[in-house]
Amino acid sequence: MSSSKRGAKVSLDVMQGLMAAGQAASKGLDVRLKHLLEIRASQINHCAYCIDMHIKDAKLAGETDERIYFLNAWEEAASHYSEKEQAALALTEAITVLTDGFVPDEVYERAAKHFDERELGQLISTITLINAWNRINVSIRNPPTYKPGEHA
Numbered sequence: 001m002s003s004s005k006r007g008a009k010v011s012l013d014v015m016q017g018l019m020a021a022g023q024a025a026s027k028g029l030d031v032r033l034k035h036l037l038e039i040r041a042s043q044i045n046h047c048a049y050c051i052d053m054h055i056k057d058a059k060l061a062g063e064t065d066e067r068i069y070f071l072n073a074w075e076e077a078a079s080h081y082s083e084k085e086q087a088a089l090a091l092t093e094a095i096t097v098l099t100d101g102f103v104p105d106e107v108y109e110r111a112a113k114h115f116d117e118r119e120l121g122q123l124i125s126t127i128t129l130i131n132a133w134n135r136i137n138v139s140i141r142n143p144p145t146y147k148p149g150e151h152a
Helices: 012-026 031-044 048-060 065-073 083-097 105-112 117-140
Strands: none
Touching (some): 031 065, 031 083, 048 065, 083 105
């Protein structure tokens, strides 16, 4: 598989729309949690550009190396994450993978115990948007060349 960037360009209007939607979706959401969710979805989707971006921005926001390192195995390293974060990570995986074609009730209900209706909507929107970004960047093979804070 080639790792070079492809020539396809994403519509500037679409990119601006996704960025505006991302800002609206995550407004008021804990920034460190937002980055953890974005890193985890990007790991699942194999999006090197987004992994690079969100790790760098998470560290800028004060996230620890240890929690970032364990993110790929968060269930086994559960003691590093709060119950609320674990519920959000489970929801991230369910929305990103959609193995059964839907988010299981128990995963949704687990998240609903820790987030109010508005926050749950923000989580779902944030997770959906990072998946869109992942698909764009993986499609065009955008290389991991992000400068910390560039899109913050």
